[in-house]
Amino acid sequence: MTQNATSRRHPALAFAIACCVLAAQHHAAAQFLGIFGDKNVKYKLFKDPAGRFELEYPTKDWSPLPTGGSAIATLARKDGMATVVVDLSKLTEPLAPAEVATNAQIELEGLKEQQPNAKNFASEMVDGKAGRASLIKYARNGSNGPERVMRYSVGVGLDLYRVDAVVQEAAAAKYEGILLHMLLSFAAPASSATSKN
Amino acid sequence: MSKLVIFRGDDVESEIHLGSRPVRIGRDSRNEIVLDDKSVTRFHAEVRPENGGFVIVDMKSRNGVWMNGRQIKGKAPLMLGTTVTLGAYELALEDDVATDLDHDSAVQRSAVGSTVAAKHRRPTSQSSTQRWSTGSPASDAKRSAMFWSGLALSTLLLCGITYGVVRYMFRPAPVQEVAVVPPTPAPEPAPAPPPVDPNKEAIAQHLIDARAAIDSREYARAVRDHLTPVLELDPSNQEALDMKRQADEATASIAAAAAAAKAAAAAKEPAFVETPGITRRPGETQADYSARAGRIQTNFLEGNRSLEKQDYPLALARFQLIERDQKDYEGLEALIADTTAKQRKAVEEALEYGRRAEGNNKFADALKWYQAALRYDPSAAGARDKIAALTERVTNDGLALFSRAEVFRKRNLNAQAVELYKQAADLLPTSHEKHREALEWLEKLKS
Numbered sequence: 001m002t003q004n005a006t007s008r009r010h011p012a013l014a015f016a017i018a019c020c021v022l023a024a025q026h027h028a029a030a031q032f033l034g035i036f037g038d039k040n041v042k043y044k045l046f047k048d049p050a051g052r053f054e055l056e057y058p059t060k061d062w063s064p065l066p067t068g069g070s071a072i073a074t075l076a077r078k079d080g081m082a083t084v085v086v087d088l089s090k091l092t093e094p095l096a097p098a099e100v101a102t103n104a105q106i107e108l109e110g111l112k113e114q115q116p117n118a119k120n121f122a123s124e125m126v127d128g129k130a131g132r133a134s135l136i137k138y139a140r141n142g143s144n145g146p147e148r149v150m151r152y153s154v155g156v157g158l159d160l161y162r163v164d165a166v167v168q169e170a171a172a173a174k175y176e177g178i179l180l181h182m183l184l185s186f187a188a189p190a191s192s193a194t195s196k197n
Numbered sequence: 198m199s200k201l202v203i204f205r206g207d208d209v210e211s212e213i214h215l216g217s218r219p220v221r222i223g224r225d226s227r228n229e230i231v232l233d234d235k236s237v238t239r240f241h242a243e244v245r246p247e248n249g250g251f252v253i254v255d256m257k258s259r260n261g262v263w264m265n266g267r268q269i270k271g272k273a274p275l276m277l278g279t280t281v282t283l284g285a286y287e288l289a290l291e292d293d294v295a296t297d298l299d300h301d302s303a304v305q306r307s308a309v310g311s312t313v314a315a316k317h318r319r320p321t322s323q324s325s326t327q328r329w330s331t332g333s334p335a336s337d338a339k340r341s342a343m344f345w346s347g348l349a350l351s352t353l354l355l356c357g358i359t360y361g362v363v364r365y366m367f368r369p370a371p372v373q374e375v376a377v378v379p380p381t382p383a384p385e386p387a388p389a390p391p392p393v394d395p396n397k398e399a400i401a402q403h404l405i406d407a408r409a410a411i412d413s414r415e416y417a418r419a420v421r422d423h424l425t426p427v428l429e430l431d432p433s434n435q436e437a438l439d440m441k442r443q444a445d446e447a448t449a450s451i452a453a454a455a456a457a458a459k460a461a462a463a464a465k466e467p468a469f470v471e472t473p474g475i476t477r478r479p480g481e482t483q484a485d486y487s488a489r490a491g492r493i494q495t496n497f498l499e500g501n502r503s504l505e506k507q508d509y510p511l512a513l514a515r516f517q518l519i520e521r522d523q524k525d526y527e528g529l530e531a532l533i534a535d536t537t538a539k540q541r542k543a544v545e546e547a548l549e550y551g552r553r554a555e556g557n558n559k560f561a562d563a564l565k566w567y568q569a570a571l572r573y574d575p576s577a578a579g580a581r582d583k584i585a586a587l588t589e590r591v592t593n594d595g596l597a598l599f600s601r602a603e604v605f606r607k608r609n610l611n612a613q614a615v616e617l618y619k620q621a622a623d624l625l626p627t628s629h630e631k632h633r634e635a636l637e638w639l640e641k642l643k644s
Contacts, residue, residue, distance in 0.1 A: 093607045102600045106608075160608065 041178055043185070048073060053086065053130075053161065056185035058178055075182070080144075082167040082175045084182055088159055095155040097132070101125060104134030107153050107162075115140055118149075129187035130154040130161070139169070148172045152183040161188060199251065199277075201244055203230060204287045215290075219245035222283060223256070235401055236260055236284025238436075244275060244288075251275040251290060257435060259401055260284050396430050400437075403427045407440050416444040416451075474527050493522045500532075509540035509573050543573040544580065551583060560591045560624065588626070595624030599631045606638065615642050 043056035046064060050072070057075045065074040073086040095103055108123050118140040126135045133154035140149060146169035153162050163186055165179035201220060203210040211230055213220055221228040225239040232241070238258040244251055254272040255262040262269050263282040275281065281288040403423040410419035420441055427437040469483055472490040481489075500515030516533045519526050551566030564587055570580035602617030618635040625632035 089608070091607045092609055095604065095607060099600060099604050099607075102597075102604045103608075106601065106604055 041181075043181065046073070046075060048086075052088070052159070053186060053188040055084075055086075055163075055182055055187070057084070057182055077175075081171045082165070082179060084179065085164045085166075086186075087162040087164070089162070091155060091158045091160050094157050095160075100132050100134065100155070103155065103160075104136070104153065107134055107151065108136050111136060111138065111151065117141060126152075126184065128152070128154065128184040130156055135183070142166070142168075144168065145170075148176065150176075150179060150183060152186060154186065154188075156188040159188065161186065198292070200291055201230070202289050202291050203232065204289065205234075205285060210286060215244060215246070215251060217246055219243050221256075222288075223258075232283065232286055234285050235405070237286065241283055247274075253281055253288070258283070259397065259404075259436075400427050400430055400434065404434075404436055404440070407437070407444075411440060411444055411447070414447070416448045420444045420448075475523050489522050493519050493526060496522075497526070504536055504539070507539075507543060507573065509536060509543065510575055512536050513540070540574050544570045544577050547573060548577075548579055548583065551587075555587060560587060560594070563587055564591070591624045592626060592629065595621045595629070596631060598624065599635055602635070602638070606642070611642050615639060618642070 042059045044059045045054055046057050047054045052072070055075075061078050062075055063078065065076050067074050070087050070089070071085050072088045074083065076083040104123055104125065108121060111118065112121065115138075118138045121136065121138040123134060123136045126133055131154060133152055136151045136153070138149055140147060148167050148169060150165040151162060152165070153160070155161075163183055165183055167175045167179060199215045200212050201215055202212040203222075210232070213230055220230060221240060221243045222230040222232060222237075223239050223241040224231065224233060224235075224237045228240065238256070238260065240256045241258040241260075242256055242262045243254045245254060251274070252272045253262060253264070253269065253275045255269055260283075262273075264273050264279060275290045277290050277292065279290065403426055407419045407423035407427070410416070410423060424437050424441045424444065427434055428441065431437070469477065469486070471477055471486070472494075475486075475490045475493055477486050496515040496518045500512045500519070503509075503512035503515060513533065513536055516529060516536065519529055520533070523529075547566045547570035551563045551570065553563075554560075554566060555563035564584065567580050567583040567587060570577055571584065574580070598617050599621035602614045602621055605611070605617060606614035618639045622632055622635040622639065625635065
């Protein structure tokens with residue numbers, strides 16, 4: 001009798017623990033976004049004219065800019081305090097899931113090599129709309145003074161997207177949440193379909 | 198002139214004219230009369246002339262010589278008409294009538310049917326063994342009377358013979374061995390053959406077999422299997438005693454010859470030569486000792502060579518072989534202890550050098566040092582663990598390099614990819630699948 005009661009209690013106990021864990025994770029995520037995000041910001045969808053990708057950007061004070069070089073899209077605040085640049089390069093083969101982390105490491109090494117004066121590098125893996133990606137944060141001195149950079153790198157099929165979000169150090173606390181939202185909203189369905197082929 | 202006729206049953210076995218020389222009778226082929234039957238001893242009896250007549254002498258035969266139903270002791274005169282029994286045979290001394298009788302007498306004897314075939318058939322009446330008259334002039338009446346009386350006697354004799362023949366035809370099957378037909382008519386009925394003693398038969402057979410064994414030089418078998426049983430049954434059996442003595446003498450002679458041969462061989466063997474430091478084991482021959490000494494010296498030499506080459510396991514194995522052959526050979530214990538100490542020190546040094554190389558990320562060098570340590574002492578668990586750990590680490594590093602190379606290649610950064618593929622190929626074990634893939638990509642990217 002007691003044994004039956006105990007065995008019945010075990011699934012219930014496990015369920016309760018699982019709920020607590022999920023709740024804690026959700027709470028942590030909400031807290032993370034709460035630090036950087038702003039619930040009052042409204043976003044709209046930017047679609048690449050070539051149909052390769054899309055991402056959300058704030059409706060107010062943000063606008064696409066003309067692009068050049070390897071950049072395929074640029075979005076910036078009107079006051080120039082923050083900028084998001086999308087860069088595309090081609091892969092000879094799609095990256096294997098196990099190679100995403102290796103690619104993030106290579107990205108980090110490349111940034112350090114290209115920007116020897118940059119500092120406070122931090123790298124993590126994130127899951128955005130485009131799939132598993134690497135997010136590297138670091139600080140550097142820009143033409144207008146110190147700034148913080150977040151590089152979001154994701155391989156989609158034979159396309160390797162790098163999305164750089166740059167904000168002035170002075171406005172970092174205010175806009176970093178918005179920039180992170182923009183990065184995680186990045187999606188490249190067309191490329192994904194291509195890679196499957 | 199007399200002759201000796203030998204009968205076996207009804208058949209004449211043999212006959213011999215007796216002269217001035219003795220006639221030996223027996224189973225042995227050297228006898229003048231050979232009677233090949235087990236009932237007859239090899240030298241059974243002898244008939245020799247004596248005092249104008251003949252005597253028969255028992256040559257200590259097994260079954261004896263029987264005369265008129267009595268066994269003779271030593272010798273006995275052999276009279277005409279006397280039946281003498283030797284085993285299964287009967288002897289009779291006869292006048293040689295074939296030569297003495299004239300033609301008429303022969304015809305007359307034939308007419309009365311005494312010996313129709315004297316050479317081949319046993320005489321059926323004493324008339325055949327008695328001396329026949331050669332005849333003399335007589336009157337007609339006397340002749341007539343003799344004729345009629347002879348005719349009457351002949352008729353009676355014929356009737357007797359007929360009766361005998363009829364009895365003979367319907368008689369029970371004769372026993373061959375003891376077929377003795379008593380002479381008829383005889384003054385006394387023929388004696389029954391002596392009772393057959395089963396022990397005697399066994400003894401006889403044993404003696405025959407013993408002789409055969411002795412002839413084939415199987416003296417021990419002759420004594421063990423035949424003569425001993427005979428002497429148990431009859432301790433005074435002279436023939437057995439003689440043969441046993443003969444066998445014993447022969448055996449002793451063989452043993453003496455073998456001992457002499459062994460002594461001669463030992464005398465020929467060279468003096469035992471000992472190598473200093475190698476003691477001879479009890480019962481060890483010169484050849485075995487020399488072989489052992491050779492092994493010890495070779496192992497000592499080779500062991501020291503191996504020690505010079507830092508091949509400690511082989512050196513120790515050699516020294517242990519010496520230890521097995523000669524426990525305390527020329528400071529062997531100290532040599533083994535010294536070698537073991539050197540081995541331990543070499544292992545420790547190799548491990549230390551390996552650790553240093555590993556700390557400097559010189560994994561290939563580190564691996565070589567660890568492998569050297571293991572070579573110095575195959576049982577060095579530390580070296581084995583280090584090799585395993587380093588191999589795992591190097592493999593993981595190789596895989597990481599391979600993965601980086603793959604990403605660089607996919608990002609079309611081939612120069613970096615080639616370099617990384619090279620490093621990965623160097624680190625990964627040749628048996629690893631990624632090692633082969635790295636080499637393949639190197640080939641493709643170079644081209």
